[in-house]
Amino acid sequence: MKISESDLIINPDGSIYHLNLLPGDIAETIITVGDPDRVGEVSKYFDQIEFKKGKREFVTHTGYVGKKRVTVLSTGIGTDNIDIVFNELDALVNVDFETREIKKSLTSLNIIRVGTSGAVQPDIPMGTILASSYGLGMDALMNYYVHQLSPDEQLLLDDVKTHFGQLKHINPYLTAADDGLLHTIGKDMIHGITITAPGFYAPQGRIVRAKNSVTDFIGLINSFQRNQHRITNLEMETAGIYALAKVLGHKALSINAILASRVKFEFSNEPNKIVEQAIKMVLERV
DSSP states (O other), X not given: OOOOTTTSOBOTTSOBTTTOOXXXXXXXXXXXXXXXXXXXXXXXXXXXXXXXXXXXXXXXXXXXXXXXXEEEEEOOSSHHHHHHHHHHHHHHHHEETTTTEEOXXXXXXXXXXXXXXXXXXXXSOTTOEXXXXXXXXXXXXXXXXXXXXXXXXXXXXXXXXXXXXXXXXXXXXXXXXOHHHHTTTTTTSEEEEEEEOSSSSGGGTOOSSSOXXXXXXXXXXXXXXXXXXXXXXXXXXXXXXXXXXXXHTOEEEEEEEEEEETTTTEEOSOHHHHHHHHHHHXXXXX
């Protein structure tokens, strides 16, 4: 069946609607960052840059690290943007833009997020580079997709739902990292469950002027523990990345530069240095 023009929008130049990329523009190894300005902070370490493109918050550089072709792409903030980016990345490699049909032979991308995050456990110091073993979504994205869980994911999610049972209006979802990427790119790092929130302030337990509906959200988060699993950090993209990667047949890993301690109420005075360390570690391991 052909995919309709309204379901998959292709620009007059043959590029995908939001990302403004052509099939063939992206490598099979993709590094995602939230901030468009961070794309250049990654690609400056490339041995060769093939091209640069940008539209809205979506900036893309493709080039080579040694002989390996790599793309770095900014997603912007939040799982609403992840929905756009992952569906369009998948279409670029798995849909024939001429016939608007799904290709018979599908491509599985390796997608590594390098992002910033805040720790919710007191023993995780600022400056830590952490790999997300699971993404736990507190947003609504996966309510709109058929999402099959493994037995291990289902058991852990059942425990999560019991622990967060007081949050009647939230329907969490949970997906594991790709095991191969977790134990290659994420080797020697602290591993833990990463919560993905649908906002930066009250949805992450911050209090400025507006009153929060959930009291002591950080305390609720960091008190969860099941066997070796605990929640380690908070951010805004990982769960959507993991869930959509699994739905679409891609491999994903989230690497988190810990810039804040949410239990000690501290923020790093050298955030750029920590992010640069995470970028270098990922590029050395891809």
